[in-house]
Amino acid sequence: MSIGFESESANGLHWYAVWSRSRHEKMVASALTNVGITTFLPLVTEVHRWSDRRKSVDVPLFPGYIFVQIPNSIEAQWRVRKTSGVVQFVGNQQGAVPIQDSEINDVRAVLEQRVSCSPYPFLQLGQRVRIRGGALDGIEGVLIGRDSACKLVISIELIQRSLAVSVYNLDVEPVGGYVGGMQSNWRAEGRLSAA
Numbered sequence: 001m002s003i004g005f006e007s008e009s010a011n012g013l014h015w016y017a018v019w020s021r022s023r024h025e026k027m028v029a030s031a032l033t034n035v036g037i038t039t040f041l042p043l044v045t046e047v048h049r050w051s052d053r054r055k056s057v058d059v060p061l062f063p064g065y066i067f068v069q070i071p072n073s074i075e076a077q078w079r080v081r082k083t084s085g086v087v088q089f090v091g092n093q094q095g096a097v098p099i100q101d102s103e104i105n106d107v108r109a110v111l112e113q114r115v116s117c118s119p120y121p122f123l124q125l126g127q128r129v130r131i132r133g134g135a136l137d138g139i140e141g142v143l144i145g146r147d148s149a150c151k152l153v154i155s156i157e158l159i160q161r162s163l164a165v166s167v168y169n170l171d172v173e174p175v176g177g178y179v180g181g182m183q184s185n186w187r188a189e190g191r192l193s194a195a
Contacts, residue, residue, distance in 0.1 A: 014098035015040070016077075017090035017159045018066045024085035025060045031083050038069040042107055042163075044117065061111075061119060062161040065090070067104060090159050099158050106139045106154050110165055120153050120164035128175040131167060140175055143167070 020028045029041040042061035047054055070076040077096055080086060089096035110117055113135045129143045129152065141152040148168050155162040 012071050013069050014072055015067050015069050015101060015104045016096050016098055018068055018080060019064055019087045019090055020066055021085045021087060022064065025066055028083060028085040029066050032068060032080060035079065037080060040067040040104060042111055061163060062159060065159050097158055099156060103156050107163065109136065109139060110154065115165055117163045117165045120162040129172040130175050132171040132173050134170060143172065
């Protein structure tokens with residue numbers, strides 16, 4: 001379940017991950033936007049320190065990747081591929097693989113709420129949970145950590161990248177069944193062990 005965004009695939013448009021040349025993400029996103037292609041480049045602010053100063057810099061949350069929303073057609077993919085800085089679409093031997101709208105929408109929702117988040121190693125194992133209530137209601141991910149380090153990991157499966165959001169003192173519920181014998185909602189205070 002995602003929040004605040006409609007499913008764009010109903011309009012025949014799908015989200016795809018595009019791999020870019022190193023440190024060209026912003027340039028590629030700008031070039032694609034200038035030719036009318038909808039893009040999503042998740043950015044986070046980092047403080048960079050030099051010997052004489054500090055500066056806040058917006059950097060890609062998932063370095064090397066830009067998300068584009070296009071129809072599932074060879075022509076649309078060609079328009080993206082011919083953009084300077086684009087290396088290729090992320091996919092398999094059959095070609096580009098679309099990303100679930102809910103995965104993109106969850107990342108967008110976290111960034112729009114300006115919740116503290118950071119890149120996190122991609123996880124395949126662990127308990128999936130859903131946040132209940134508040135600004136992040138309905139966002140799903142994998143629960144990790146204990147006590148004040150309790151976090152929800154949100155993943156983009158196709159590119160195997162994740163981000164971690166602190167869920168300490170937020171209500172979460174297991175997705176699809178029981179966890180450790182508990183069925184009801186619980187507050188993320190370390191009552192369940194990390195996956």
